[in-house]
Amino acid sequence: MILTVIFFFVPMVLSLVWSFTKYNGIAGPTWVGAANYTYLAQAPAFRNAVWNTVVFAAVTMVIGPALGLGAALLLNTGARAQGLFRSIFFLPVTLSLVVVGTMWKVLLAPNGLINQALAAVGINGPSWLEDPSTALLSVSFASIWAGFGFEAVIFLAALQNIPRELYEAAALDGAGRSETFRAVTLPALRPTLVFVYVVGIIGALQVYDQMFVMTRGGPLKSTTTIVYFLMDRFQRFDLGTASAAAYVLVVMLALLSAVQLRLSRRYV
């Protein structure tokens, strides 16, 4: 408990105070009121960071759970070697995001495996990570590769917890495949869906590691996220602005938690 106070509450209050100051780490903090927040509200660089973060979260959270659910449904059909496939899907989840970033940086290099494969079928692939129009999507794709196994495993566990009687009853009522999915499977998965989305979005809003390794926030700041922006300000000794940016993230996550509470009251 003492440790939590030292390593959590003290820093939390300090950064809240610093977010209202101008502070470079050497010359003590000077009070500037809400100036950091008004600066962030109109700074194009921060707006760009928020936008990139939201795009990243949207792309990964639309495709990732869909892939995860698809994989879980396939596994749940009872096909052979279920355990083996489950482990293969889960393997990337155990990798450090730095490892994932490193692997995909090389795979997506202008003459990397992806473009070599494309060239083999006659397509001239773009420089994925060096082109502002593809960089963010490329990083999102690598992140989906690394993360969807987690969602697949969670969905599979939820699917296996659905009582078989429900399916037998649906079959007796003459329900077809898609009807059964809509009437039995989907409602039963609702709490899991809420969990997967909330945990996923919270994680996605804090994305940093992949950008640091794969693109360094570029090209042309097209992969600069909120945390990347924050770290950049921190490294340039602009601790006030960095702290304020961190608290903007807090507000976003708090709103999300409020939405989760609402949803889980309704569905769980």
Next chain:
Amino acid sequence: MSTTVLTSSRTRRRTGATLRTSRRRPRHTGAFVVLCLFSAALLVPVVWTVSTSLKPAGAVFSSGLSLWPTNATLDAYRSIFSSVPFARYVFNSAVVTLAIVGFNVLFDSCAAYAFAKLRFRGSSLMFGALLLTLMIPMQVNLIPLYRMMVWAHNQVPVLGADTLSGIIAPSMVQVFGIFLMRQFFASIPDSLIEAARLDGAGEFAILRKIVLPVARPGIATLAIFTFLGAWNNFLWPLIVSASDASRTLPVGLAALANKNTVNWPETMAGAVVTALPMVIIFLILQRQFIEGMTAGSVKDVA
């Protein structure tokens, strides 16, 4: 409660699997083929990473699409252990991870036991405060924590910024771990503890003889989670470490990948060295990993 959930889901899975395989196997060849193709596509990056790390420095581009190197060599591995201090990174990562796992098993369990079984003044207020911390992202604390570490380093050189203890310190206790362990402790009947107390057992004797055996699956889950998080953690070690003496594997690998744009075998060898310990542990403890993950999720929803 969670123990029963775990075991019952395990048995259900087993019986379900036998039922399914005996009754429906022929119908699912389609699903099996799709799963095979999907897994193969997923594994291509992994295979290519390993094979690239085994190629000689110049042969990466000439070998084209070949997934397996024709003249495999360990040169890249030799070079990252000699020209880059990867051995140092491995050592640092091992020390940091083991220390964090040890501290968390100890501190999280103690705190969780206090919250689950002891009644003390302000316990519900403190628990509420802990709940609050789950809502706050760690990025908020990074900057003040770093300033604290710099200060600590100036007081005592072996502590704080640019030392292994600086990397370990903020992770010694984690709120998620306290919640997880509290679930396990709450499942132990109070009467059992009362009886032990009447027999004159002290609090620590009770913890050791009654509580810990029951909580063993919880401790395993906690240890796995903490291990995964600590081994792969990047942001905090990146901030705290300023020299090779305190860099962990992910930090060292990121530096190598950013510096090294041409020598792919070296970069990929670094990735393999960073990932390998985790992958080996995962392959040995697959079921515990996956069940730990799902147990955590089910509990969060409940």
